[in-house]
Amino acid sequence: MDNTPPPPDALQPPSLARRLGSAATGTLLGLTQGFGLYLVSSNLSSIQGSLGATAAEASWLLSAYFATAASATLLLTKVRLSMGLRTFTIGSLLIFLAISALHLATDSLVSAVAVRAALGLAAAPLTSLTVFYMMQSLPARFAPFGLLLGFAALQVPGPLARVVATDLLEIGQWHGLFLFDVTLGVLSLAAIHAVPLAPQPRRNAFCRGDLLAFPLYATGLALLCVVLSQGRLHWWTDQPWLGACLALALTCIGLYAMFDLGRDNPMIDLRWLVSPYMLRFVTAVLLSRVVLSEQQVAIVGLMNALGQSNDQMRPLFALASLGTLLGFPLAGLISLRYGPRSLSVISAALVAAAAWMDAGSTAATRPQDLYLSQTLMSVALAGFFSAALQLGFGPVLQDGGKRIVSFLAVFSAAQYLGTLLGSAWINTAVEWRRQFHYQALVQHLAIGDPEVAMRLAQLGGSLARWINDPIARAKQGTALLVQQVNREAVVLAYLDVFQMIAALSVAMFVWLGALAWLNRRRAAATPSSPAAAPLPTTS
Known part of the structure; x- marks a missing residue:
């Protein structure tokens, strides 16, 4: 004591x-x-x-x-x-x-x-x-x-x-x-x-072996975080040091696993971690963090591309905060009535619905147009988090808490890596789709096209008050048109990402629904199954 x-x-x-x-x-x-x-x-x-x-x-x-x-x-x-x-x-x-x-x-x-x-x-x-x-x-x-x-x-x-x-x-x-x-x-x-x-x-x-095991484990995770956070900014294949960091990260994690598996008292119970239940649990946590990155990464990125600042998004994120705050008690009630597995299925459906609503955005979309979808997304975040805690903590505590250190380490690492993975995936997909849409839009822009010529004249005319030289005005008008095309390409890229998130959420809905159904069947056959048990009520 x-x-x-x-x-x-x-x-x-x-x-x-x-x-x-x-x-x-x-x-x-x-x-x-x-x-x-x-x-x-x-x-x-x-x-x-x-x-x-x-x-x-x-x-x-x-x-x-x-x-x-x-x-x-x-x-x-x-x-x-x-x-x-x-x-x-x-x-x-x-x-x-x-x-x-x-x-x-x-x-x-x-x-x-x-x-x-x-x-x-x-x-x-x-x-x-x-x-x-x-x-x-x-x-x-x-x-x-x-x-x-x-x-x-x-x-x-x-x-x-x-x-x-x-x-x-x-x-x-x-x-x-x-x-x-x-x-x-x-x-x-x-x-x-x-x-x-x-x-x-x-x-x-x-234990004495932790002096070697922890530096290997920490170095591996740190380098993975660096690769995931820096990869998109420096582009994944352009910088050799990114590949070196990734190789070193995998080497450190591999050495840590080899060392820890041979110990009587490992830092993390890796054999338990690779059990089917824990593999499904970690996969679900990572995927949920990826799709939930839509709010903090994709929505913010779209609004910034459309010229909206944090100040203009304050009401939107005030509602998102309220949705998160109310979502946790609501998730607790749903879980109490239907179980944490059903809660995860409902959360996946909410993410899919919110992402599909966001996929209908345009260049005229403003924060107030996203109030409903982002409130739903915040409620879904609370639901996913609550379900993950109950499905993970429940079996751990029922087992006497012997693996509580391993669970907390894995759960925390999955949260951080999932957040970085979601951000990296969304930003990479946006850049990839932006280039695609930009090329597609530029192909339809010909100087001889009357509509293009009229648009260039309008843009150049809007600068007549500040630029007297007609040649300079024409160059500036062309530059403005290119900016508008690029902005439209960015918007279309984000819409593609919203559709990808909706599709991934639907896949999660089907997968989690199938797991919930199979668990109900097993629970009916063996009511004492620990994997299906709710979170214990011991402190």
């Missing part, structure tokens, strides 16, 4: 005030962790100006964060089990606060990338602390709902960051974003002192 003596009130049944305090603390921790990631990822174009960097250079801020965050859950879960929950809670939040404050002193790209890499590691503990506090806020029999509410608090900052970022950037540009996050960190530190977590058993979770 943690050596720190519990306060007297911790030995008594939690009062209503204490439960409310735990819920408020969990919410605050979730917002702190989420904003630390999403305030940067949703404002790279503004941040690059503050740091004097190009778009490709600024993207390393995300690469650095994901590279360390992908493996941090495994390391820090073991640290928490070894140190005890209370010592870990205070120590991790102090480190997070110190690193967040370092952002206020960074004025160059190199220092900013270093600080982001450190924050990716330091922010990982806040995820588990958020969940612990939410579960502590409810009676033990409602612990599954506390789990869902904890992850809801972690997901809401995604769309909400685009709502609050504009005002923060006006306060202090890059530093303004982290002034807000430091403030949340200070409030979180005060909250965990006011409402401490109940102590938990601690044990030595490290």
Whole structure:
């Protein structure tokens, strides 16, 4: 047991005030962790100006964060089990606060990338602390709902960051974003002192072999994150160093697997991980993250291409935040009534419907035209996340929690890699389809065509007030026409991507529906099947 003596009130049944305090603390921790990631990822174009960097250079801020965050859950879960929950809670939040404050002193790209890499590691503990506090806020029999509410608090900052970022950037540009996050960190530190977590058993979770296994595992995941985040910007086959990173990543992961499989106490139970159930689970998590990237990547990209800024998209993402917030309780009710497998099927149907609605967009589409589809997409995100948690955590906890470290490591890595994979796939597909549509549109533009000539004359005439030379006006008119053609090609490319996402979601709907049907048949034959069991109600 943690050596720190519990306060007297911790030995008594939690009062209503204490439960409310735990819920408020969990919410605050979730917002702190989420904003630390999403305030940067949703404002790279503004941040690059503050740091004097190009778009490709600024993207390393995300690469650095994901590279360390992908493996941090495994390391820090073991640290928490070894140190005890209370010592870990205070120590991790102090480190997070110190690193967040370092952002206020960074004025160059190199220092900013270093600080982001450190924050990716330091922010990982806040995820588990958020969940612990939410579960502590409810009676033990409602612990599954506390789990869902904890992850809801972690997901809401995604769309909400685009709502609050504009005002923060006006306060202090890059530093303004982290002034807000430091403030949340200070409030979180005060909250965990006011409402401490109940102590938990601690044990030595490290083995001597981890000194070799973890660096191989972490290096492999970090290099994969770099390839996925940088591949589209530098183009996949144009830069030899991308191939070298990918080869080295696969080598490190392969060496780690060979080493860990030969140990009695591996860091991750790889044999359990390659079981059919876990392979289906990880595949479903990755695919759900890919299709859910439509909101943060495809929709934002389309709106930016049409000249819409974060400020103009604030109402859209306010509704998306509300959809996420309401989606988790709704997902819990659906799961309680129909089961988590049916919830995942419904979520896939919602994504397909939302993506199909977005596929009807045009160059005249504005954020207000996407309110319904993106609210549905946010509800689907909550549904997928809730189903994944229940289908994954349920069997793990019913097995006595022996594989909880392995599950948390795999689930976290799948979330981060799935997010990067979704972004890479969407941006690559957009560029590929843009080139296709641009060539197709240009083929129909002939100078001798009366309609083209009239359009060029109109565009050139619109510049007559500023350009007197008719030859210069004609050149500028041609340039404007090329811009319009390119914008139309970009819009058509995004519409193709929306259709691809809808098709992938339909395929997921069929696959998940078939798995749910087969599970019902097995459950009818063997009612005690652990794979079909709901999430246990133990804390």
